Amino acid sequence: MDGLLKDRLISEGERIAASAQADSIEFVASRESSSTMRFSSSRFHQGISVTDASFHIRVLIGRKIGVASTNSIERSALDRCLDEALGIARATREEPFLLKPPGPCRYARVNSFFESTARASYDEKASLVASGFREALVSGVSLSGALATVVGEAVIVNSRGLKAYHPYTFAHLSSVASSGDASGFASAVSNDISRIDIKGLMRASAETCLRSSFPKETPPGVYRVLLEPSAVSELVHWLSYTGFGAKSFHDKTGFLSERIGEAVTGEKVTIYDDGLDAKGMAIPFDFEGSPKKRLPLIERGVASGIAYDSLTASIEGRESTGHASFPGDNEGPFPDHLFMEGGDVAAIDMPGLLGDGILVKSFHYVNGLLNPRETLMTGMTRHGTFLVRDGVVKHALRPMRFTEKVLEAFGRIEAVSRETAVYPNGAFPLSSVTVPYILIDGFSFTS
Amino acid sequence: MGMKGIFVSILARLKKLGVDYADIRHERIMTESMQALDGEVEGFSTDTSAGVGVRILYRGAWGFAATNIVTEESAMKAAKEALAMARAFSAVNTGKARLSVSEPFVESYSTPYEIDPFSVASDKKISLIAGVTGAALREKGISSAEAFLEFSRAEKEFCNTDGAFISQTILTSGGGYHVIAGDNDDAQVRSYPDGHHGLFATRGYELIEELDFMGSLPRVTAEARSLLYARECPSGVRDIIIDGPQLALQIHESCGHPAELDRALGAELGFAGGSFLTPDKLGTFRYGSPIVNIYADPNEPGGAGSYRFDDEGVRAQRVDLVRDGVFTGYLTSRESALAVGGVSNGSMRGEGWGGLPLIRMSNVCITPGQGTLDDLVSDTKDGILMSVNRSWSIDDRRLNFQFGAEIAWEIKNGKVKEAFRNPVYYGSTPGFWASCDAVCGRSEWRLWGLNSCAKGEPMQVAHVGHGACPARFRSVKVGVGKP
Numbered sequence: 001m002d003g004l005l006k007d008r009l010i011s012e013g014e015r016i017a018a019s020a021q022a023d024s025i026e027f028v029a030s031r032e033s034s035s036t037m038r039f040s041s042s043r044f045h046q047g048i049s050v051t052d053a054s055f056h057i058r059v060l061i062g063r064k065i066g067v068a069s070t071n072s073i074e075r076s077a078l079d080r081c082l083d084e085a086l087g088i089a090r091a092t093r094e095e096p097f098l099l100k101p102p103g104p105c106r107y108a109r110v111n112s113f114f115e116s117t118a119r120a121s122y123d124e125k126a127s128l129v130a131s132g133f134r135e136a137l138v139s140g141v142s143l144s145g146a147l148a149t150v151v152g153e154a155v156i157v158n159s160r161g162l163k164a165y166h167p168y169t170f171a172h173l174s175s176v177a178s179s180g181d182a183s184g185f186a187s188a189v190s191n192d193i194s195r196i197d198i199k200g201l202m203r204a205s206a207e208t209c210l211r212s213s214f215p216k217e218t219p220p221g222v223y224r225v226l227l228e229p230s231a232v233s234e235l236v237h238w239l240s241y242t243g244f245g246a247k248s249f250h251d252k253t254g255f256l257s258e259r260i261g262e263a264v265t266g267e268k269v270t271i272y273d274d275g276l277d278a279k280g281m282a283i284p285f286d287f288e289g290s291p292k293k294r295l296p297l298i299e300r301g302v303a304s305g306i307a308y309d310s311l312t313a314s315i316e317g318r319e320s321t322g323h324a325s326f327p328g329d330n331e332g333p334f335p336d337h338l339f340m341e342g343g344d345v346a347a348i349d350m351p352g353l354l355g356d357g358i359l360v361k362s363f364h365y366v367n368g369l370l371n372p373r374e375t376l377m378t379g380m381t382r383h384g385t386f387l388v389r390d391g392v393v394k395h396a397l398r399p400m401r402f403t404e405k406v407l408e409a410f411g412r413i414e415a416v417s418r419e420t421a422v423y424p425n426g427a428f429p430l431s432s433v434t435v436p437y438i439l440i441d442g443f444s445f446t447s
Numbered sequence: 448m449g450m451k452g453i454f455v456s457i458l459a460r461l462k463k464l465g466v467d468y469a470d471i472r473h474e475r476i477m478t479e480s481m482q483a484l485d486g487e488v489e490g491f492s493t494d495t496s497a498g499v500g501v502r503i504l505y506r507g508a509w510g511f512a513a514t515n516i517v518t519e520e521s522a523m524k525a526a527k528e529a530l531a532m533a534r535a536f537s538a539v540n541t542g543k544a545r546l547s548v549s550e551p552f553v554e555s556y557s558t559p560y561e562i563d564p565f566s567v568a569s570d571k572k573i574s575l576i577a578g579v580t581g582a583a584l585r586e587k588g589i590s591s592a593e594a595f596l597e598f599s600r601a602e603k604e605f606c607n608t609d610g611a612f613i614s615q616t617i618l619t620s621g622g623g624y625h626v627i628a629g630d631n632d633d634a635q636v637r638s639y640p641d642g643h644h645g646l647f648a649t650r651g652y653e654l655i656e657e658l659d660f661m662g663s664l665p666r667v668t669a670e671a672r673s674l675l676y677a678r679e680c681p682s683g684v685r686d687i688i689i690d691g692p693q694l695a696l697q698i699h700e701s702c703g704h705p706a707e708l709d710r711a712l713g714a715e716l717g718f719a720g721g722s723f724l725t726p727d728k729l730g731t732f733r734y735g736s737p738i739v740n741i742y743a744d745p746n747e748p749g750g751a752g753s754y755r756f757d758d759e760g761v762r763a764q765r766v767d768l769v770r771d772g773v774f775t776g777y778l779t780s781r782e783s784a785l786a787v788g789g790v791s792n793g794s795m796r797g798e799g800w801g802g803l804p805l806i807r808m809s810n811v812c813i814t815p816g817q818g819t820l821d822d823l824v825s826d827t828k829d830g831i832l833m834s835v836n837r838s839w840s841i842d843d844r845r846l847n848f849q850f851g852a853e854i855a856w857e858i859k860n861g862k863v864k865e866a867f868r869n870p871v872y873y874g875s876t877p878g879f880w881a882s883c884d885a886v887c888g889r890s891e892w893r894l895w896g897l898n899s900c901a902k903g904e905p906m907q908v909a910h911v912g913h914g915a916c917p918a919r920f921r922s923v924k925v926g927v928g929k930p
Contacts, residue, residue, distance in 0.1 A: 035532070036904055040713045043540045047532035048905065049512040050801045051525075052498065067492035071515045077495075084493050091569040092491045093577065122535035130539035144717030146904045176717045251591035252629035253636065328492035330482045330595075364720070369838040370851045371869055373634055378849050380842045382720075401840075401847055401873070403927050446927045447847060447873055 004153050004167050005031060005073075012078055013157030016057060021086055024060035025159045026101050028287050028327055029053065031073075032152035032429075037125055040144040042133040044126065056287075057085045058327040060101075063094040067328040097314040103160040105291050107284035108276050110166070112430065114192040117169035118151045125149070132202030136177060141184075141206045145175040149193060150429045156289035164289040169193075170281065170429035175202045176383065177209035182396065184208025185230065185362050185383035189424050189432065191281065208361060208384045215396040218387060224357030225443040226350050226388070229421035231363045231381075232340065232435040235406050236271065237425055238368030238377055240335050240433075244273075244297050245323075246312035247332030248372065255375050255407060256303045264303045266411035268343065271298045273307065273335035275322065280337040280422060280432035288324035295321050297335060301411070309333040325428075336431035340438075343416025347437045352391035353415050354439055358400075359386040359393060368406075375406040378446075403446040415439040453519045454606035457526055461503065462608060464530060468504040468546060470607035471526075472758060473497075473517065474800035479565060480597040481572060486581025488573055489593070498800035501526040507543020508536035513801040546781040547790040549761050551610035556755035557618070559748075560651030564598035564620050567652045572596055576624070579660040583626045586664075588672035590634070594624035595644050596655065597898065601799070603758075611760035619751065619910055620654045621647030621898055628671035635674035635868060637853055639663045641692040642836050647751040647896035647910055654749075670854055673866050680855050680867035682926035686830035687872055688823055688919045693852055694813065695895040695913035696836040701876040702734075702741050703811040703911070705845040706768045707794075707902075708777035710806070712786055718904050720843025723876065724774055726787055732774040735880025740814035741769040743778055745793065750810035750912030751896025754796070758804035761793035768811065772880075778806050798907035805903050810894065812914025816886035820917045823885055825861040831925060832856045832863060832917075833870050849873035849927070872925045882921045891916040 013027035031053040038046040055078060056069040066089030070081040125147055136143045150170040157163050171193035177184045186205040188196045227235075239255075248254030255264065275283050275292030285291055288310050296304040308316070309324035312332055323333035351359065361384030370376040378401060385397040417437035425433040454471045461469045475497040482489040499522045500513035510533030512525040564572075576594035583592035601617045623645015625638040640646045640658055648654050689697065704710065705722040713721060724732070745754050745763035755763055759781050766776040777787060778794035783806065795804040824832065838851035855870035856863045892914055900911045 034905065037532070037536075038714075038717065038904055040716055043542060044508065044536040045544075045714055046803060046903075047508075047510045047529070047536060048803045049510075049525075049528050049532060050905070051513070052515045052801055065488075065491070067490065069492065069494045071496045071498065081495070088491050088493065088569070091573075093488045093573060096487060122532045123538070126535040126539050133539075142713075144713065146717055148904065174717060178716060251593075251627050251634070253627060253634045257634075258631055328480070328490055328494075330480075330490045364843050365840045367838045367840040367851075370871065378838070378840045380840070380847060382843055399842055399847070401842075401849060403849070403871075447849075447924075 006153065006165055009155040010157060010163065010165060013155055016078060016082055017157050017159040019082060022059040022061050022089065024101055026058040026288065026327065027157045028056040029155040030152065032150055034148065034150045036146055036148040037129065038146045039129060042136055042143045054326065055081060056327045057081050059085045059089050060099055061089040063098055064089045064092050065095060065099060066092060069328065099310060099314050101158050101160060101310055102162055102288060102290045104162050105289060107164060107291055110276060110282045110284045112168040112191040112282055114169045116192055116194040117149050117171045120149060120193050128198045132199050135203060136206050139206045139210065141177040141179045141209045143175055143177055143202055148172045152429065156285065156287065158289065162289045164285045166284055168283065168430055171196055172424055173198055173201055175205040177205040179209055179213065181215055182209050182212035183383045184212055189422055212384050212396040215398045218397050220445045220447055222442050222444050224354055225440050226354045226357060226359045227438050227440065228361050229435045229437060230423065231360045232438055233423040233433045234363040234366045234379065235377065236338055236340050236433050236435055238366055239375065239406060240338055242368045242372035244307055245332050245334040246306055246308045249306045253372050255373055256306060259303045262303055263301050265298060265301045265407040266413050267301045268413045268416055269298055269301050269410045270341035272296045272339050273337050274339055275337040277337065277339065280339065280434050281430045283430040286322045286324040287326050288320065290320045290322040290324060292322045295335065307333045307335045336426060336428065338425060338433040340435040342418050342420045342436040345415045345417055347417040347419045350415060350417060350437050350439055351388055354388050355391055357388050358397065359388050377406050378403045400445045401447045402444060404444045409440050409443055412441045413438050414441050450604050451606065451612060453522060456519065457523050458606065458608050460523065461526055466503050466505050466530065468608050470502050470605065470760065471499060472800060473499045473604045474601055476599060476601045476799055478597065478599040481576060483576035483580045483594045485584050485591055486577055488577060496799060499525065500797065500800045501529050503529040503533050504544060505530055505533035506537040508533045508540050509544060511803045544782050545785060547784045549609065549759065549781055549791060552756060552760060552762060553612045555614040557616040558649040558753060560618050562652035564652040565600065575660060579624050579664060582661065582664055583668055586668040588628045588675060589626050589668055590629035591627040592624060596622040605758065605760055607760055613756045613760055615755060617649060617754060618651065619647055619649050620651055621645055621896065622655050622658065624660055626668050626671045628675050630675060633675055635671055637667045637671040638835055639667045641895055642853065643897055643899055647898045648749045648894065649751065649753045650749045674854060674868045677866040677868040680870035680926045684922050685925050686827060686919060686921050687923045687925060688827065688830060688832045688917055690834045690917045691893055691915045692835045692895055693833055694915040694918055696839060697850065698741060698811055698813060698913050698915060699911065700839060700841045701845055701848055702768060703808040706777050707806040708779045708783040708787065711777065712783055723844045723846050728774055729787060730775060733772060734769045734774040734877055735772045736883045737772045738816055738886055739769055739772045739880050739883050741811065742767045742814065743809050743811045745809035747810040747812065747894060747912060747914065750894050751910040752809035752912040757793040757795045758797050759791060759795045761791045763809065764792045766792045778808065780806050796909055798909060802907040805907065807902065807909045808900065808911040810912035810914060813886060815889045815892040815916050817888045820887055820891055823887055823917060823919055824858055824863055827858045827919065828860055830858040831870065832858055833872065846876050848876065870925065871927055872923050873927060874923055879920060879923065882923065883918055884921055885919040887916040887918065
């Protein structure tokens, strides 16, 4: 990307928002340059560099809403985009509610832009990853994965006087080591690529792979499990997708519908969203410009909150919680900076507390749509499943399928680690899910 | 200078810089989408996205760069970016990528349609989706209803150093709706004509008119309502019949994805996984029973995954993936085809201008057999009929799967009996397809279309079609929805 365009983006936003043709105009802009260096069989096989932008314009004429978007920053394209949004607003029907975009806001100071990430060259990144390839060769494993970096900026301007700007960077390494039936996984995400120990993570994935060799079968059934953070992140992500957003709450498919204030899981479970917490991939505002703040979702097992944007909040007569996606995204708002609160046990002590059971490193292809009201989910274990006896790993297991009501299972949590780990959550770079290790007394494996 | 002139100029400069191969793709995609919720317009938006992507093979290493600024200067800058990445890879890689030969076509193509959806009055489209969701909400027991329409026109131009120049216009229409029957204890969804936002096809607005949303509504709402009082689908080993939309997803996950040769060669191991259909199995592996025949064909008229040339400039071709139950073919690219001693069958597609072309399903279809669904039900003594996908999960080699459907009905002595809710079935891919003993005939066969097939990093989403009809599978494990 040819540098950041803060002034130009804000200027274009102000020009569009100043148009007198609508009761309200919002300009939501995002520019990004991303590079993804994919590797397989310990060699780079795909390199993808994309520079793109999105300019969304949402207009209100009375109670009518029109949205149009373009990826061109040219003035003529933005003017056409505004005309399209106005045309849609004139052509569509009145909403039964009046959408209220936010006015001017004060934002917390969040630093998510790091020159180390923005300036990392292909040669530097390829050389770092290739040093991991050479180590893997000695270990007898093959490495696959990707090193991705993003440089971006977001601008929100609206006709109520709101103006918001935020630059950011993002770096993510995922490494899968494989050898025969065995595999291991490690990943890290940060705004600052210099904080990612690329070689160390690739080595960690290789070590797990080697421990996963010669897997044995174990019959389906209900087992005590120790889920590592990568596995927990999948479950919390699906909880968010199926139940923490306003749309599923409204249409009653969500597990929190009609249950706010009730105990929905065990007291050891606290899940919240906090876009300002630097441990996640922080951002000061959402894509309507509403400030980020902590939103309790489940507090000590009790259903506490739901994520709203201005649109869904207007429908329900509430205030936005700062979870708007781009205008026109019909999936509705979701928490995008999720945290599951850590506990008081050191992760290293958790296998001992498990005693006899199964240690799960990661899940694969989890699906939470079997019965979202009951948080019934299924998925496979992947990249390391181990049988534990008397607190010691005995041997690796073949991948197993779980089918489980997750909130019920969370009601059986015996221990939660102090340590947490952060993972990307969804497509937008500045979203994350941060979770601990958890020990559950009874988790159903069905095949 | 037109796009072709820009392409030729950039490719000539890249040749001077020593590239083994390069191609350029320019796309402009216009999208219109609208949604209605409970009788009100929930969203109505348009999007225009344009850009150019340059793919380079340099000393056996790949680089791809794309930009949203469509000028010669910007495209050349992207080309140099791709070259810089390829150079960095070539300095550390072992082994070199090579390409199989491909004829340099100079052609243009547009998908046919009857009614341009962009020319249809907005009010007509809004009335349709607001009308069907409003009518649904007036039905007893229905707590919410949502409807969708989406139309896109992708104008593409492709040029490569072999001399190809291809322009294509792909028009896609899609839509559907779902209703939710809900009370304080449960919420059950029924979708029409399929889950996953309905049905997509490379057709015009005539598709939406044929779908007849309003005509289907009484059945769909009645089924949703019935699920609130239905029994949970019982567990056990049963004969099952799965209907067209559900079989489409079964084909998608357990045949289409594993037959992608890049996946089988390990290109996706770092993300979604590999494939049990490894090259050593080609031509010999018993994938299913002898009545199972599955093919991929981008030329299938109206398919969501239809095109004439792929994004490597290779002509679209039909390929038999499974013939008489035996695994016989892969979806291939110019590079991967060399691994199985062949040339590309034209299966590379990128999402828009910014997506690196990957091997993607086009229209992966089962060959119809004989008879109607009624015939099949009559021929089933004790079984379960499952309809429309609700949940999907499969392991990283595409073997261990579990699928949930929106609704099921018990079949007793050749008759459809009571409805079951939350039906789920599971198994292992070859064993499941080996148990297939009946596939309905052409009259029950239909091209289903999805707009949400995900693959790669950064994740790309593709439209894919699946020709499918009801089929029967013997002795399948069902009903593990409640452990």
